[in-house]
Amino acid sequence: MTESNGGSRANDVAVIGCGLMGSALARAFAKSGYSVAAWNRTPERAEALACDGITPVRSVDDAVRSTRLVVACMSTYETTVAALKPVTDWEGATLVNLASGAPYEVTVLERWAAEHGAEYLDGSIVCYPQDIGSSEAAVLYSGSPAAWTDHERTLMSLGGSSAYISDRVTDASVLNVGVVGAFYVSALSAYVEAATYVLGQGVTADVLHALTQVTIEGLRKASAEAAAAIVSGEHATDKATIDTYAEAAGAALAVMQDSGQRARMLAAAVENLSTAAASGSGSLGFFAQTTVAAADPAKAV
Structure with missing residues (x-):
């Protein structure tokens, strides 16, 4: 497996979690021309994406430090925090979490991100994995306006019907x-x-x-x-x-x-x-x- 340079910004985006949806996200980013790193708790799932032009990374710390945009697609908010715990440096990075959960979990994760020096956007996926990257696909985002301004183009590549709906971070989850x-x-x-x-x-x-x-x-x-x-x-x-x-x-x-x-x-x-x-x-x-x-x-x- 290729390891990224932990100190560089070698990638446009890192996808954390390579299940069906996470893999679809990584492929859509790559298809849109972005350089993508992928990490998964079981490395084989990340490695399976190499044939799509995606760089599998063994260390979650290296994956996060290789980019300014981290898109997490884990099963729950709890597993997201557990997976990201080893990361040593979030300076200049934005965390976008696309797990499903309750609005109170959103505020907890936003606080966690801020404590670690990251901007935060919460997102809700309202389509199936096979739709990601199409004009009909939709991901709803809410949270930091500054983060959205920085990464709008990249995040919109996941679906033509996607939208930034509010600076209230819980709104995507509520919807x-x-x-x-x-x-x-x-x-x-x-x-x-x-x-x-x-x-x-x-x-x-x-x-x-x-x-x-x-x-x-x-x-x-x-x-x-x-x-x-x-x-x-x-x-x-x-x-x-x-x-x-x-x-x-x-x-x-x-x-x-x-x-x-x-x-x-x-x-x-x-x-x-x-x-x-x-x-x-x-x-x-x-x-x-x-x-x-x-x-x-x-x-x-």
Whole structure:
């Protein structure tokens, strides 16, 4: 394995962690013309990237000291800190962490980076490894404006839909939890549930797909309305009320369950609607569910 010159800035970027996603990041940087060092706890994974023009480095200290931009893609924030502990000199470097975690972990790692003399950006990857480097790929960044100014061009090479969203370092993590976790995963699970029922009743996949596109367009419009209503607190409506939705969704739930479906996602939606109605929001619009979304309203932001 080639060792980098620990005292030089021989590389444009060092990737720490060479799993499926980390390897995709390293390859995308190299494909964009950047000189890339790669380190992994098991050296073989870094060595496997040599054929892509990437320099495998045995020492994480040498990897970090060879560059001004360190992109970490480990499984957790804890493993990231453990991996980087041997690094002796962070002067002039920026750490970009792309692990998934909680917002409080982001602030802890930002503090750790500052204590070690590094600028810090936090990032959330909202695509699959095979998408990295494409125009559709997206990585959301938040944190140090100075670090983003220095490394924007390099980091944007990971995906054409990437963006720097805020100087509040936790914002990328918050969006990952909310949009990817709470929304995308739940919505896709609900669609699998719905499609299982519809296709099981003999509707063709083509017909389902056609109606799905119409529904997604409606959801696109409703999502903008939802955010505006939640911010303003205005939930009066001249459309369907929570009571109306609760009745219709409850009827659909009964039909699906009678057909042998568990319909867990729909059952959860019915529970949310019923809770909102019971709290006195039944005559308001759908988005008034926000008033009962928090288990402890005092902790809601």
